[in-house]
Amino acid sequence: MAIRERMSGNEAMAVAMKQINPDVVAAFPITPSTEVPQYFSQFVADGVVDTEFVAVESEHSAMSACVGAQAAGGRAMTATSANGLALMWEVLYIAACSRLPIVLACVNRTLSGPLNIHNDHSDSMGARDSGWIQLYAENNQEAYDNLLMANRIGEHPDVMLPVMVCQDGFITSHKIENIELLEDDKVKAFVGEYNPKYKLLDKNNPISVGPLDLQAHCFEHKRQQAQAMMNAKKVILEVSEEFYKLTGRKYGLFEEYKTDDADVVAVILNSTAGTAKYVVDQYRAQGKKVGLIKPRVFRPFPVDEIAAALSRFKAVAVMDKADSFNAAGGPLFTEITSAMFAKGVFGPKVINYIYGLGGRDVKCSDIEVVYDKLLDIACTGKVDSVYNYLGVRE
Amino acid sequence: MAYNLKEVAKKPERFTGGHRMCAGCGAPVVVRQILRALKPEDHAVIGAATGCLEVSSYLYPYTAWKDSFIHNAFENVGASVSGAEAAYVAMKRKGKIQGETKFIAFGGDGGTYDIGFQALSGAMERGHDMVYVCYDNGAYMNTGIQRSSATPKYADTTTSPAGKKIPGKMQVRKDLTEVMASHHIPYVCQTAAVGNMKDLYEKAEKAIYTKGAAFMNVLAPCPRGWQYNTPDLMELNKLAVETCFWPLYEVIDGKYIINYKPKNKLPVKDFLKVQGRFKHIFKAGNEFMIEEIQAEVDKRWEALLKLAGEEA
Ligand SMILES: Cc1ncc(C[n+]2csc(CCOP(=O)(O)OP(=O)(O)O)c2C)c(N)n1
Ligand code: SF4
Ligand SMILES: [Mg+2]
Numbered sequence: 001m002a003i004r005e006r007m008s009g010n011e012a013m014a015v016a017m018k019q020i021n022p023d024v025v026a027a028f029p030i031t032p033s034t035e036v037p038q039y040f041s042q043f044v045a046d047g048v049v050d051t052e053f054v055a056v057e058s059e060h061s062a063m064s065a066c067v068g069a070q071a072a073g074g075r076a077m078t079a080t081s082a083n084g085l086a087l088m089w090e091v092l093y094i095a096a097c098s099r100l101p102i103v104l105a106c107v108n109r110t111l112s113g114p115l116n117i118h119n120d121h122s123d124s125m126g127a128r129d130s131g132w133i134q135l136y137a138e139n140n141q142e143a144y145d146n147l148l149m150a151n152r153i154g155e156h157p158d159v160m161l162p163v164m165v166c167q168d169g170f171i172t173s174h175k176i177e178n179i180e181l182l183e184d185d186k187v188k189a190f191v192g193e194y195n196p197k198y199k200l201l202d203k204n205n206p207i208s209v210g211p212l213d214l215q216a217h218c219f220e221h222k223r224q225q226a227q228a229m230m231n232a233k234k235v236i237l238e239v240s241e242e243f244y245k246l247t248g249r250k251y252g253l254f255e256e257y258k259t260d261d262a263d264v265v266a267v268i269l270n271s272t273a274g275t276a277k278y279v280v281d282q283y284r285a286q287g288k289k290v291g292l293i294k295p296r297v298f299r300p301f302p303v304d305e306i307a308a309a310l311s312r313f314k315a316v317a318v319m320d321k322a323d324s325f326n327a328a329g330g331p332l333f334t335e336i337t338s339a340m341f342a343k344g345v346f347g348p349k350v351i352n353y354i355y356g357l358g359g360r361d362v363k364c365s366d367i368e369v370v371y372d373k374l375l376d377i378a379c380t381g382k383v384d385s386v387y388n389y390l391g392v393r394e
Numbered sequence: 395m396a397y398n399l400k401e402v403a404k405k406p407e408r409f410t411g412g413h414r415m416c417a418g419c420g421a422p423v424v425v426r427q428i429l430r431a432l433k434p435e436d437h438a439v440i441g442a443a444t445g446c447l448e449v450s451s452y453l454y455p456y457t458a459w460k461d462s463f464i465h466n467a468f469e470n471v472g473a474s475v476s477g478a479e480a481a482y483v484a485m486k487r488k489g490k491i492q493g494e495t496k497f498i499a500f501g502g503d504g505g506t507y508d509i510g511f512q513a514l515s516g517a518m519e520r521g522h523d524m525v526y527v528c529y530d531n532g533a534y535m536n537t538g539i540q541r542s543s544a545t546p547k548y549a550d551t552t553t554s555p556a557g558k559k560i561p562g563k564m565q566v567r568k569d570l571t572e573v574m575a576s577h578h579i580p581y582v583c584q585t586a587a588v589g590n591m592k593d594l595y596e597k598a599e600k601a602i603y604t605k606g607a608a609f610m611n612v613l614a615p616c617p618r619g620w621q622y623n624t625p626d627l628m629e630l631n632k633l634a635v636e637t638c639f640w641p642l643y644e645v646i647d648g649k650y651i652i653n654y655k656p657k658n659k660l661p662v663k664d665f666l667k668v669q670g671r672f673k674h675i676f677k678a679g680n681e682f683m684i685e686e687i688q689a690e691v692d693k694r695w696e697a698l699l700k701l702a703g704e705e706a
Contacts, residue, residue: 023484026477050488052480057516061473064513067466068477072439074485076477090467200462200478201491203437210465211454218454 002247003181009140009172012179013079013105013165014039016147018049019187022103023074026054026065028084031117032169033107036079059084063091063102070100071209073199075151077102081169082109085123089130095162096131097225098209101154102162104132105147108270108321109169110358118359119169121269125322125331131225133163133232134299136269140177143167145249146296148182151191152239158231168271170359182247190246229300236297253302254295256309258284262291264315264374267336269295272319272355272362279367290371301335307343310336314378315349317370319390321356329387330354349383355390366391399590402430406460408438413458414450418624420587420614420631421447421529425500427591428527428610429461431598436494437461439482441475443505444468446536446616447529469509472517472526475499479522496602497524503544504534507570518577518607525601528570529614539619543568546639547690548683549671551619556674561683566690574609575645581608583644585653586631593642593653600644613640621670633665638695643702650702662691 007015014036017025025044027037037053044053054069056062062078069076080088085106095102111122124134133153137143143165150163167173182190198207213221233253240251255273258280259265268276273294283290293309295302310316318337320330328334333352340350353370356362369390377383408429415422425447432438438461442448448465451458466474479497499517501510506528514526533551534540541554547566550556554563571584581604583597594612601608615622615630622630634640637660642653663684666672675683699705 024480050484052484054480061513061516064466064470064473065477068474069481071464072478072481074481094466200439203493206462208452208457208459208463211452212449213454
């Protein structure tokens with residue numbers, strides 16, 4: 001029987017880490033993810049995990065130590081946010097190219113500057129091309145579930161890539177909600193042992209990791225890395241299916257909410273999708289055919305599936321809680337429109353909203369603005385503005 | 395057993411030939427001798443920071459390392475090796491690993507005194523059972539001889555060039571060995587490959603087999619950066635020690651021990667004049683520069699004698 005509990009998103013992630021029982025957790029405090037290593041070091045202090053907790057002197061060293069630990073043959077995990085993730089940048093790429101399936105709990109927060117501790121997605125979106133798999137979570141349950149699946153996905157022999165599990169800072173990381181936890185033994189059986197083929201600590205088969213890799217071979221290695229990311233999609237679906245059988249909780253590449261007969265949809269990541277579901281319900285009660293698509297997997301980007309799904313609608317609003325500062329829309333928008341174009345999906349009108357930067361509260365009335373606009377576009381077929389900012393004084 | 399270079403050199407090489415470091419480079423000599431101090435039955439996980447040693451020893455698909463080796467980036471070898479050591483502790487506890495593995499991190503002076511200083515300090519403070527070895531050649535050699543905080547005053551480097559107005563690097567060397575002693579870790583030493591390399595070997599053995607964090611600062615001359623006659627490597631090491639530019643000492647649980655006191659301390663100019671990077675300070679009118687370097691060497695040597703309880 002699953003365990004019914006109530007806890008914050010941070011505690012849920014820490015509990016998942018406890019149940020995974022990795023060999024090494026190396027982490028450094030930063031709001032709003034600080035609680036994760038705090039909870040975890042308590043588990044270590046109480047002897048309920050076998051993990052070595054490495055209280056590093058920076059996030060750069062946290063990721064560096066994870067690389068050393070994972071290359072050694074252990075399971076390594078960390079947690080961070082915003083500037084902490086930025087300080088890891090250099091090593092994120094090295095972790096991915098070294099094919100080390102490290103798992104990182106990312107509690108999304110605005111990347112400085114200006115300094116701001118509240119939620120948007122500028123931190124993980126900035127790391128989107130670092131070679132990490134990225135999973136996004138609407139609430140504490142999804143954060144917990146995604147984290148339990150992360151090792152299985154990353155460690156799959158066809159993948160061998162690091163995985164980042166993202167949830168919204170404060171909004172879900174600090175909010176206490178009901179959650180269903182798996183029993184420890186079930187997690188242990190699901191996650192399994194980590195026995196990589198190559199490890200530094202195999203004294204009978206010593207290896208070298210992290211070469212100087214020049215023109216003769218580097219490109220092939222990058223190509224293999226790219227293939228691993230392509231392979232990840234299938235593995236994510238397989239692992240999610242197995243998880244569904246275990247828990248009854250279904251996860252795909254993205255969630256569709258009331259889209260069956262929808263004319264218009266918004267595409268929204270993480271906690272704001274929860275707010276949008278409420279608005280969708282209200283609008284549905286008024287007979288308005290609105291729906292929601294909530295991406296779970298941003299890396300690898302589900303090009304075919306998302307383009308096919310969106311082809312059914314008259315108008316789509318892609319919502320970005322991060323700006324690309326390219327004067328041409330946020331990262332989710334450019335990925336989605338590029339996918340649609342590449343796959344020959346030209347039917348729907350697509351607009352972009354950049355919203356909630358620096359933790360600006362996103363209210364139902366904001367989401368209503370989006371759906372009203374979409375319904376108007378669906379009706380008139382006219383788009384007056386593609387790139388938009390929502391809920392900001394201009 | 396008394397140290398015998400012939401015997402020690404018979405041990406199987408753990409750092410093989412074929413690497414691409416320059417002829418007359420101090421670093422590979424240092425690395426080989428340190429690895430000889432490993433017990434043959436022990437496995438090692440060796441890390442290196444980006445720098446000459448790393449780019450010349452593991453160029454895909456060739457590696458010069460017989461043990462397991464990891465290179466991560468320039469400034470994080472301390473953290474990377476500390477993570478591998480933490481995994482070892484956890485996996486050993488779970489019964490997943492048999493036998494002894496030792497952890498050794500190598501960094502150049504740039505990767506240690508400068509950009510990697512924080513990761514080094516963190517790893518040592520946390521007390522991982524590992525050795526951090528700085529092979530100090532006094533500049534960023536890999537990128538073309540730029541100054542570091544280990545570069546001696548007045549040295550001509552590509553970012554502290556000896557010009558018409560400014561005569562080379564204007565700052566004195568950071569004393570990293572002292573800084574590491576202030577970490578109050580069980581073992582800190584300064585050494586060089588001198589004579590039959592007994593000092594280097596015995597210190598490596600102590601550092602590797604002392605439980606907890608250990609730091610070794612090892613002089614590693616660079617014929618390109620220092621501009622000396624390639625075959626004279628061992629002579630340069632010797633002059634650095636005989637002039638007290640590079641004293642051999644160790645700090646064991648806070649106790650200072652000077653391992654070698656020259657009977658006849660040579661003037662530092664003997665060490666400087668064989669290096670092209672100091673050529674300009676030997677020009678007429680620049681005598682004060684040599685005097686200044688001498689005064690700095692004397693001051694530091696006397697301070698060290700005091701710390702070791704040996705008045706000058
Ligand atoms: C973050 C970062 N900055 C700069 C570099 C470029 N770089 C590589 S090695 C090096 C200098 C290495 O100097 P040192 O540590 O003294 O080793 P040496 O080459 O002298 O043996 C520099 C500047 C880098 N690789 N990474
Ligand atoms: S440049 Fe200097 S430090 Fe680098 S390999 Fe050559 S001699 Fe050694
Ligand atoms: Mg150097």
